[in-house]
Amino acid sequence: MQEPDSRSTKESEGSEARLSVAAFLRAHREALLGDWQQAVLEHLEGRVPARDPWLIDHLPELLSTLADAVDAGPETLDERLLQLAHAAARLDQGFDLGEVAQEYALLRRCIHRRLEDQEQRLRPGDLTRLEEALDRVVTRTMKFFWEMKQRTLQTLDRMAEATLDDPDMETLLERLLTRLMEATLTVDAAAVMLLEDDGLVVRAAVGLGTGEVKGQRVPMGRGVTGQAALLRQPFFVRSAATDPRVLLEPLRQQDLRALYGVPLLEGERLLGVAYMGSRTAFTFSDADTLLFHAVAQRASAHIAQAELHAREHEARREAERSLAQLDSLVDSAPVGVAFLDTQLRYLRVNDVLANLNRKPLEAHQGHVPGEMIRDGAVEPIEHALRRVLETGQPVQDVLLEGPDARRGGSGYWRADYFPVRTTDGALLGVGCTVVDVTDFKRAEAALQQAIDFREELLAVLGHDLRNPLHAVNASAFMLGRSDGLDPTSRRAVDRIRKSSARMGRMINDILDFASSRLGGGIPMKAQRMNMTELCQGALEELQVTYPERPLSLRVQGGDLEGHWDPDRVAQVLGNLVVNALQHARNDTPVTTTLTDEGADVVMRVHNEGDPIPEDLLPRLFDPFKASRIPEEGGKQRSLGLGLYIVHEIVQVHGGSVHVESDLERGTTFTVRWPRVPPPRGLLPP
Template identity: 75%
Template sequence: MQEPDSHSVDEHARSEPRLSGAEFLRANHDVLLTDWQQAVLEHLGHKVPARQPWLIDHLPELLSSLADAVEHGPEALDERLEMVHTVARLDEGFDLGEVAHEYALLRRCILHRLETQGQWLRSGDLTRMEVMLDRLVTRTMTFFWEMKQRILQTLDRMAEATLDDPDMETLLERLLTRLMEAALTVNTAAVMMLEGDELVVRAAVGLVTDEVKGLRVSVGQGVSGLAALERRPFFVRSASTDPRVLLEPLRRAGLRALYGLPLMDGERLLGMAYMGSRTAFAFSDSDVRLFHAVTERASGHIAQAELHAREHAARKEAERSLALLDSMLEAAPVGIAFQDHELRYLRINSTLARINGHSVEEHRGRTLHEMVSGGVAGPVEQSLRQVLETGRPVRDALIEAPDPVHGGPGAWRADYFPVRTPGGVLLGVGVTVVDIADHKRAEAALQQAIDFREELIAVLGHDLRNPLHAVNASAFMLGKVPDLDTTARRSVDRIRKATARMTRMINDILDFARSRLGGGIPVTRQRVNMVELCQGVLDELQVVYPERPLTLEVSGDDLWGEWDPDRVTQVLGNLVVNALQHARNDTPVLTTLTAEVTDVVMRVCNEGDPIPEELLPHLFDPFKGSRQPEQGNKHRSLGLGLYIVSEIVQVHQGSVRVETGPEQGTIFTVRWPRVPPPRGYLPP
């Protein structure tokens, strides 16, 4: 800025009184601010923030301070204003060049306003104004440089504090110590970590260090707790007298300024940090900025330490889990393995490794075909591929091959199942293998014993029929003798009853043998009347059991159907004899026939104790259906009668069920389809 050339000023202008620089700045205060703001906006262009009031901020006071300095000298220039203005600009993201350019624009606006109004300043005022503006720029540059250097030096020292990887408390105390060394007015500083819903002092330096460590403040209480709740800084001018300061040692220490900042990891609150001064009621802007830099660094270290702690804990847990898994794999009596998508063994226990004929170490990273030899690998691979393709398990696969451990033939049952992450990603296939060779041998021995028993029963039953027929015929002939006394006739009746019962038992034995050895009980269907068949059976049994009422009730007209008459009479005979054996003495046994559209329903009812509940699931199993003598049964049987009933009814594609209770007694219900149902039909 230059004084106007005296040769270019006419005599009239020389004679006019000139304004003082201070009066000009005060008179054009608002106009200059408007011109400057417009010039700054044009210079910034697209970089203008959405909120524009920040542009003016300290400029009104700064312009007034400039007028005072022009009028009274440099000592009237308020240094605090340009420092505050510079700090505010830097917080908004501007660099030092842009701050200096703002002052250049202010100088240009003052000159432009002087030229527009055609006014001239008093001699020397324009020079003094330029000197003050230069002083503003110089002090701003110096302040910015010193502040930057101070922060960089402190950050460098803080970086040195982390080189030996100290624990969290030591690291935080080192950072706070660097802060106190750089900010001379700071007498104490601390970090309060968030633990649950409380802030706990975990690191402290300076005054009352030992007294504040471990103290707690609830979030939302006191000045620090409320600042933590609202995620904002706090400032207290006199901590020793302010009741909002809940840490009593700080009050007793006679602190004045107390400033705190939340420690943040993104949107997550980590804790609070504070610094206090015993000598100052307020901290300088440079100290505040330095404290911000320290807390940002501390937040980063805390977040990183927490991440490392979680990673370490997760690694330890993973190692513990793997150790437990290895122990379980080795202790398991079955073979276990895990294979990836290429069917490489990632994990295998020693049991399965021995079955494959190699060590555990040899399996790792090797494929199925490299470890499993012979014709076993093909079927196993097919099952594994099926699991990988469908994502569904393959169960109960039988593997038969020479046993490399015990020698001779071996047999194993294998299950293959998908292994997924919690998110459902398929990682590979799990395998369990159980040695069932002993089970197979025991099963074969048992089947051999069962076959021998059934063959023996069949032979015995067949060989007993001829002598039994002879006994029955002899008893029949004796019964025809007219002059038998009562005792002899009673003996003949007992012989006939016994032979009838033996005949039924032998028939049941032979039918059982046919069903188990010959592929089922044979039937020969013909069109017969169910009433005639049943009545004939009951008449024969009435002769054998004359003291027991055996009645038949018929409902419906059409009781014809296509059945094997011998098998129908055998079913009814077995059911009625079973009812006679388990009914109370002298109580009747009732047989009912009901004609339905497609079936004829046969029911045999007797009064007596209900069948025990534990017997019902096995009532129609061979050798298990009858009650034992110690359970109140008056007659011991082979337990084949109900089994033969079930087999005959199934051959006729019918159904049989039982109902029993203390009041209704026991009712066996048999459904006889009139004609054979279509092939594949399942009875209800």
């Protein structure tokens, strides 16, 4: 067997093409990106990161930078590292130094694994230069990260000092912006715009154009600041003096170049926009923007806190004002007021209630009603209080009676008890109000006594007038039948007969009113009768009394029989017709219409004339109301009992009565008579 030629093997190895690490990084950028993303997820043990990996956007640039460093040497990284945004982005997102170092370590591991999978040998020195470049990237980034962290902390410490004397919001914001300018030499102007209604208003400013820009307003969605607020995203303008999107004219007049701003947010709530500008720089460094973000976040927190304090202060002032008003109302109210806890101990009473209990105001505190209230009233009061606690519902109109030391005799008080709750419904205790109704009760008793006396007097008077009135009526009837009366005498006799008939109806109304109001009710004796025959007879009698006025009867339907009291039906018809005659025009008829409507017979009495005034309609069937047309000399035509008696009689029969009145159609009273009245116990009240 022939031995291989060792020289030829070395020549073959020397001529073998070596892999360039720089070319590898450029060719495998996408694969390295995928490897790194997977490594991050594995490092998080499958947990979805709360913050997006920052290297995703910067990895292509970083890999290109590393490739150039492998070709030209790690020294070329120094200037370019100053422009890398890795550490600034991570610092802005709140990552700590260990997290950033771990991400670089994962990137280094991914590159090494890919290189190990390559079949080609690496070009001599490339791996060393790659490691030096990665070390320099990490070292430089860590240093930048640490310096920025320290710078931010120092600035925030100085900002915290600016809040120690609790300044107002505008002063506080100006102090914060001043600390920013002191820490950032390139910043020549800075301001905070707060959201007010539908626009942004400059409320704090420092640096160039301060006096001119304060108070300026930009509508939401307009210009760079309005768009930043609307979209809730930062904005950057390279030349503020010439960019038409800059709507704040003072910024353009100051020849500002770089302009950078961020929205001020409290969670999801927009507070405003903060911006900084430079007259010398066309752009801000990552360190400056990072510091500005920190200042903006701190400003947002202070703005939100100041708003919260302002709302709390206003709420406290409003509560104190409301409490003072309530105290004044409770103390000056002419009623007794008290509040008791769930153990029914007095927590607060006013002077009125203390005087009612005849105990000092301060003596009520912590004591129960049984220790403060007169013996006779304790039981109903405690019963009402316990009922409120048990049911959670108010107890109203509790009438209390006891000796009246001030006026003598018996005194009366009306008490209301109600639950007192918190806004979420928890029961705190029981409130009560006590009103002295002694004068009212005494006046009520006196009034009732007067009413009873009047009604009894009317009943006696009506009964005693019947006999002499019958004599007058009989005498007038006999005189009317006499021959030889001259026309003047006959007219006088007719007037006597009409007046006596009217007086008879009035006396009947008075007696019926007295009967209904004194508890006996209007008596009724229902029997089977024909409504047509009864109404025809009643109208004929009225026609004799009023011969000059046409009284007509119309019947619609054949069956008009039912069970009614004939005398009461005639009384209703007579009162309605006489009422119509009094208010109709002298040349117009009064028409009565009877209609068969199945279970009811409907009676309608119609007259033409002035309509009933609207203010009289709601009380038309009340007793003793004023007549709508006064007699000569200012006297009223009647006692107003006729329509009241009509209503009562119809109610006794289980029917109804109502009126319609207007200028065009006249006035019509409609009475509905059920053919079979219900039992008295089932009548409506």
